Amino acid sequence: MSETVKYLLEENRLPKDWYNIVADLPRRPDPVLHPGTLRPIGPQDLEPLFPMALIAQEVATERMIEIPEPVREVYRQWRPSPLYRARRLEAALDTPARIYYKYEGVSPAGSHKPNTAVAQAFYNKEAGVRRLTTETGAGQWGSALAFAGAVFGLEVRVYMVRVSFEQKPYRKALMEAWGAECVASPSSETNAGRQILAEHPNSPGSLGIAISEAVEVAAQRADTKYSLGSVLNHVLMHQTVIGQEAMAQLEMAEDYPDIIVGCTGGGSNFAGIAFPFIGAGLRGAPKPRVIACEPSACPSLTRGRYAYDFGDTGHLTPLVKMHTLGSTFVPPGFHAGGLRYHGMAPLVSLLQELGLIESRAYTQLSCFESGIQFARTEGILPAPEANHAVTGAVEEALLCKEDGIARTILLNLCGHGHFDMQAYIDYQAGKLEDRAYDEAELAAAFATLPQVAVA
Amino acid sequence: MSETVKYLLEENRLPKDWYNIVADLPRRPDPVLHPGTLRPIGPQDLEPLFPMALIAQEVATERMIEIPEPVREVYRQWRPSPLYRARRLEAALDTPARIYYKYEGVSPAGSHKPNTAVAQAFYNKEAGVRRLTTETGAGQWGSALAFAGAVFGLEVRVYMVRVSFEQKPYRKALMEAWGAECVASPSSETNAGRQILAEHPNSPGSLGIAISEAVEVAAQRADTKYSLGSVLNHVLMHQTVIGQEAMAQLEMAEDYPDIIVGCTGGGSNFAGIAFPFIGAGLRGAPKPRVIACEPSACPSLTRGRYAYDFGDTGHLTPLVKMHTLGSTFVPPGFHAGGLRYHGMAPLVSLLQELGLIESRAYTQLSCFESGIQFARTEGILPAPEANHAVTGAVEEALLCKEDGIARTILLNLCGHGHFDMQAYIDYQAGKLEDRAYDEAELAAAFATLPQVAVA
Numbered sequence: 078m079s080e081t082v083k084y085l086l087e088e089n090r091l092p093k094d095w096y097n098i099v100a101d102l103p104r105r106p107d108p109v110l111h112p113g114t115l116r117p118i119g120p121q122d123l124e125p126l127f128p129m130a131l132i133a134q135e136v137a138t139e140r141m142i143e144i145p146e147p148v149r150e151v152y153r154q155w156r157p158s159p160l161y162r163a164r165r166l167e168a169a170l171d172t173p174a175r176i177y178y179k180y181e182g183v184s185p186a187g188s189h190k191p192n193t194a195v196a197q198a199f200y201n202k203e204a205g206v207r208r209l210t211t212e213t214g215a216g217q218w219g220s221a222l223a224f225a226g227a228v229f230g231l232e233v234r235v236y237m238v239r240v241s242f243e244q245k246p247y248r249k250a251l252m253e254a255w256g257a258e259c260v261a262s263p264s265s266e267t268n269a270g271r272q273i274l275a276e277h278p279n280s281p282g283s284l285g286i287a288i289s290e291a292v293e294v295a296a297q298r299a300d301t302k303y304s305l306g307s308v309l310n311h312v313l314m315h316q317t318v319i320g321q322e323a324m325a326q327l328e329m330a331e332d333y334p335d336i337i338v339g340c341t342g343g344g345s346n347f348a349g350i351a352f353p354f355i356g357a358g359l360r361g362a363p364k365p366r367v368i369a370c371e372p373s374a375c376p377s378l379t380r381g382r383y384a385y386d387f388g389d390t391g392h393l394t395p396l397v398k399m400h401t402l403g404s405t406f407v408p409p410g411f412h413a414g415g416l417r418y419h420g421m422a423p424l425v426s427l428l429q430e431l432g433l434i435e436s437r438a439y440t441q442l443s444c445f446e447s448g449i450q451f452a453r454t455e456g457i458l459p460a461p462e463a464n465h466a467v468t469g470a471v472e473e474a475l476l477c478k479e480d481g482i483a484r485t486i487l488l489n490l491c492g493h494g495h496f497d498m499q500a501y502i503d504y505q506a507g508k509l510e511d512r513a514y515d516e517a518e519l520a521a522a523f524a525t526l527p528q529v530a531v532a
Numbered sequence: 533m534s535e536t537v538k539y540l541l542e543e544n545r546l547p548k549d550w551y552n553i554v555a556d557l558p559r560r561p562d563p564v565l566h567p568g569t570l571r572p573i574g575p576q577d578l579e580p581l582f583p584m585a586l587i588a589q590e591v592a593t594e595r596m597i598e599i600p601e602p603v604r605e606v607y608r609q610w611r612p613s614p615l616y617r618a619r620r621l622e623a624a625l626d627t628p629a630r631i632y633y634k635y636e637g638v639s640p641a642g643s644h645k646p647n648t649a650v651a652q653a654f655y656n657k658e659a660g661v662r663r664l665t666t667e668t669g670a671g672q673w674g675s676a677l678a679f680a681g682a683v684f685g686l687e688v689r690v691y692m693v694r695v696s697f698e699q700k701p702y703r704k705a706l707m708e709a710w711g712a713e714c715v716a717s718p719s720s721e722t723n724a725g726r727q728i729l730a731e732h733p734n735s736p737g738s739l740g741i742a743i744s745e746a747v748e749v750a751a752q753r754a755d756t757k758y759s760l761g762s763v764l765n766h767v768l769m770h771q772t773v774i775g776q777e778a779m780a781q782l783e784m785a786e787d788y789p790d791i792i793v794g795c796t797g798g799g800s801n802f803a804g805i806a807f808p809f810i811g812a813g814l815r816g817a818p819k820p821r822v823i824a825c826e827p828s829a830c831p832s833l834t835r836g837r838y839a840y841d842f843g844d845t846g847h848l849t850p851l852v853k854m855h856t857l858g859s860t861f862v863p864p865g866f867h868a869g870g871l872r873y874h875g876m877a878p879l880v881s882l883l884q885e886l887g888l889i890e891s892r893a894y895t896q897l898s899c900f901e902s903g904i905q906f907a908r909t910e911g912i913l914p915a916p917e918a919n920h921a922v923t924g925a926v927e928e929a930l931l932c933k934e935d936g937i938a939r940t941i942l943l944n945l946c947g948h949g950h951f952d953m954q955a956y957i958d959y960q961a962g963k964l965e966d967r968a969y970d971e972a973e974l975a976a977a978f979a980t981l982p983q984v985a986v987a
Binding site: 082083085087088153154161165183185187224227228246247250251253254255256449452453454456457458495496498499501502505 | 954
């Protein structure tokens with residue numbers, strides 16, 4: 078047995094600022110477009126959905142943005158989160174690599190999502206908002222916002238993708254324990270939902286549909302705003318506490334990553350661990366290789382087009398420039414519900430275009446295999462989403478063995494799998510399969526990409 | 533919103549020793565008796581079940597017993613565990629009390645149980661044992677031993693009370709993810725199991741039956757030993773890292789408990805938080821009131837006899853002097869499976885006899901109500917077992933309000949409720965009820981208490 082090594086930061090090392098990578102990029106992100114006019118939007122266009130403080134963060138260009146003290150107070154319940162050296166996994170792989178994992182499953186909701194949920198709830202509360210709407214796939218984001226709503230005294234209404242709603246009643250129960258309401262999407266409460274149900278009464282739902290519902294409700298009510306768990310610039314920025322802490326923790330270990338891996342659905346946990354290191358690299362520090370690990374059944378970074386597209390199925394959201402499979406794309410069934418999104422965060426997409434990150438797609442069976450190996454060595458059962466990052470790290474560690482080089486690998490273990498046990502049951506019973514997406518469907522989804530004149 | 537306050541110990545403050553309260557008690561515990569002869573047993577009688585190192589700890593009288601470094605290395609993955617000041621709960625209760633909770637849900641298995649599972653797996657591995665058997669009720673203990681077995685490379689076979697096995701497939705899946713085998717008890721694999729099944733083919737099982745099965749298998753195989761998750765002296769001692777850490781953390785807060793509350797099933801998490809403080813009190817420090825909180829449907833401390841009794845239904849285990857409802861007692865259905873045991877740890881029982889602790893029984897509905905209040909204020913969803921401790925703390929905090937006195941309350945939040953969501957669903961849907969045990973059944977169970985001549 079090898080030694081357990083944990084790098085814990087003192088509480089006074091909790092980051093004081095979020096890091097905004099826009100300040101260090103060689104070019105500015107492309108503008109966000111209005112869904113009606115297809116012209117660049119202004120802050121006032123977003124006001125029905127978000128409080129001004131968050132809109133300002135969405136377009137901010139300064140490098141560091143101060144974290145309000147009430148947000149840091151809530152963060153302190155579980156932050157700084159631990160960084161571990163995965164010595165038992167290294168031994169099992171017989172690799173010379175040094176593998177570190179940052180563990181975000183210590184938050185009350187069990188993932189990295191509260192890093193932004195708490196911030197978003199705070200700014201909405203400050204702005205006098207009474208109620209938040211949002212969507213959730215696997216339920217990690219919905220439960221994070223339910224937790225944050227409980228802390229700040231906000232009502233929370235979550236539209237949960239119907240197939241997950243039915244498969245994962247315990248996620249709904251967790252949200253309700255925190256006092257939130259959770260509704261299966263498509264629902265009959267919204268125009269967007271009713272429209273889908275009219276055509277497809279048995280629709281399993283999708284993140285794109287659920288976003289349409291949540292946005293529609295928020296836009297209609299003055300006391301209600303909308304909250305998104307990934308994709309947007311401010312959301313990714315809130316997650317950079319992860320990477321900033323990891324950097325300080327690796328300093329304690331007198332190490333620096335050669336390789337950083339994270340899983341990508343909308344891109345926020347990946348951005349959280351990677352952006353501070355990429356930014357440091359752009360300012361002269363060593364440049365780690367940064368690898369985004371996505372599911373091969375929903376491969377926005379490895380197969381998507383880099384184009385303007387809608388964030389939702391109902392085309393209510395603004396358009397952003399991103400890697401997208403097309404807003405109508407519905408991936409085949411697989412168990413990492415948090416990675417089932419047709420698009421990718423504009424900033425992550427831009428970084429790939431700039432050659433600052435790589436991306437890879439993995440099948441779910443290979444990911445569950447890595448997850449079980451991780452559980453049996455490191456003792457923590459990862460969420461199916463996090464298994465993609467573990468798979469990427471294991472692949473790199475085995476390459477280190479082949480090459481005989483002791484590289485340092487940093488992975489973001491973004492959440493635990495306590496609410497994903499059915500997936501593990503199915504995997505261990507041999508019931509899971511790797512289902513590919515339909516190429517014709519993908520082509521059809523690509524054909525829906527809006528024609529946009531803006532460069 | 534009130535400030536979140538966390539007291540984190542530096543890793544070098546992880547306790548170096550377990551604390552053995554026997555050293556400080558005014559009288560020695562009564563001897564353990566052989567199930568056949570009803571005479572005091574010697575170490576060799578326990579050798580088929582336990583490695584000698586654990587048998588020595590079971591009868592040890594020295595105050596401090598060194599924690600082996602390999603055990604501390606595994607502890608370091610999550611220890612020292614955090615102590616929190618429950619300011620948001622205090623505000624909701626409008627109480628002058630200062631409520632602190634020690635949170636053991638941060639372990640990989642989600643409860644305090646790994647504190648002893650890791651130690652037991654280590655000593656068994658050292659003794660050349662290849663395989664461990666054990667029982668589990670709700671599954672917290674079984675998963676903790678599965679985790680420890682994965683870390684030390686031991687096979688683990690868990691007999692899980694059938695009703696829990698069927699209600700909680702995710703606990704089984706967690707054990708299997710760590711490589712353990714989990715079997716519904718009563719099973720047809722053992723004489724004890726077959727005997728029960730012959731009489732009651734649909735037996736829901738009980739901890740007492742599952743213990744019989746696990747003990748039977750361990751006794752028959754030279755490479756296999758038995759592991760128990762509570763009740764025994766050495767198990768309680770392994771949990772004292774909790775209280776030792778809490779004492780150091782309260783010192784950081786410049787506070788000391790007036791009242792300590794813990795939930796009791798077998799007694800181990802309660803002992804873990806309370807014994808170091810009780811021992812300090814016996815050596816001259818202030819004496820906190822210490823309150824054991826148990827379910828009113830299985831009230832061993834508040835309604836049990838203080839008598840010699842078997843630990844299991846099949847009468848394979850030695851007899852211990854304890855508060856017991858009788859080894860045939862089967863409590864009515866309730867959701868805190870970890871508290872459904874007919875007996876109580878002999879050391880906890882002795883402390884009650886010595887007037888060093890108090891005990892109280894709570895109904896499950898009142899406990900779930902407290903649990904939801906805790907989740908909505910402190911953000912952590914407690915296990916149903918832990919809700920008993922929360923209920924005791926809330927009751928005391930409200931008394932502080934009535935009395936206008938700012939007492940310091942320390943509670944052990946022994947685990948999270950991520951694997952107990954069905955219970956929360958049933959509670960929130962109004963489907964749970966408070967079922968009392970049958971007085972006639974209790975009288976019948978009392979009548980089975982063995983006649984023992986030893987004083």
